Amino acid sequence: DVKVTQSSRYLVKRTGEKVFLECVQDMDHENMFWYRQDPGLGLRLIYFSYDVKMKEKGDIPEGYSVSREKKERFSLILESASTNQTSMYLCASSTPGQGQDTQYFGPGTRLTVL
Amino acid sequence: GEDVEQSLFLSVREGDSSVINCTYTDSSSTYLYWYKQEPGAGLQLLTYIFSNMDMKQDQRLTVLLNKKDKHLSLRIADTQTGDSAIYFCAESSYSSASKIIFGSGTRLSIRP
Numbered sequence: 001d002v003k004v005t006q007s008s009r010y011l012v013k014r015t016g017e018k019v020f021l022e023c024v025q026d027m028d029h030e031n032m033f034w035y036r037q038d039p040g041l042g043l044r045l046i047y048f049s050y051d052v053k054m055k056e057k058g059d060i061p062e063g064y065s066v067s068r069e070k071k072e073r074f075s076l077i078l079e080s081a082s083t084n085q086t087s088m089y090l091c092a093s094s095t096p097g098q099g100q101d102t103q104y105f106g107p108g109t110r111l112t113v114l
Numbered sequence: 115g116e117d118v119e120q121s122l123f124l125s126v127r128e129g130d131s132s133v134i135n136c137t138y139t140d141s142s143s144t145y146l147y148w149y150k151q152e153p154g155a156g157l158q159l160l161t162y163i164f165s166n167m168d169m170k171q172d173q174r175l176t177v178l179l180n181k182k183d184k185h186l187s188l189r190i191a192d193t194q195t196g197d198s199a200i201y202f203c204a205e206s207s208y209s210s211a212s213k214i215i216f217g218s219g220t221r222l223s224i225r226p
Contacts, residue, residue, distance in 0.1 A: 004156070031212045035216075040122060040218055041218060042118075042202065042216045042217055042218035042219050043157075043202070043216040045213065048212075048213065050212070058213075090156055090157070092156075092157075094212060096212055101145075101206055101212045101214065102147075102159050102162070103157075103159075103214055104159075105156030105157040105158065106156050107154070107155055107156045108154075108155070108156050
């Protein structure tokens with residue numbers, strides 16, 4: 001069965017801390033994505049990756065970086081957390097298709113920055 | 115840039131049909147999707163439709179696509195309490211390189 005896991009369901013950090021969010025998929029998917037979800041704004045793409053060591057900026061990359069050293073793992077890094085980064089973070093993966101790219105999502109990490 | 119819009123809330127009586135509407139702007143959209151997010155969970159694909167189709171039916175779900183008006187709808191027949199969730203409309207195209215553009219989500223609540 002398809003599975004995307006995220007390292008934490010809930011996380012509380014302080015302003016200025018470095019935060020790592022980990023995502024692992026077991027489907028051998030090439031593509032991986034990080035979104036943040038905020039009420040009324042839907043999902044906004046932060047970064048995505050098409051392959052190991054490759055990354056592309058999404059719509060809101062400011063304040064974030066990513067790392068993809070292995071195919072199954074995609075990490076989102078907040079170098080210096082700020083209160084406006086309090087949000088739900090969702091990881092997803094997919095395999096390239098003929099335009100139909102179903103994304104499989106993890107359960108999400110709810111991050112609170114105090 | 116591409117945009118997908120949907121209303122934020124919908125309230126339906128149990129047993130009635132729910133219709134969730136969505137509009138999109140990208141005329142090159144190839145696939146249109148409906149994802150469901152239950153409380154405390156990630157998104158799960160409900161169904162998708164290829165842009166050369168007008169309708170797709172899957173058990174209680176009916177998807178209608180009006181490509182001319184760039185309008186997509188999801189009808190849930192005989193709505194049950196387990197259908198309470200946020201429903202996201204989304205679109206992708208051959209040119210979008212595996213990216214999917216999501217709407218803001220419609221929160222469906224069920225009245226007894």
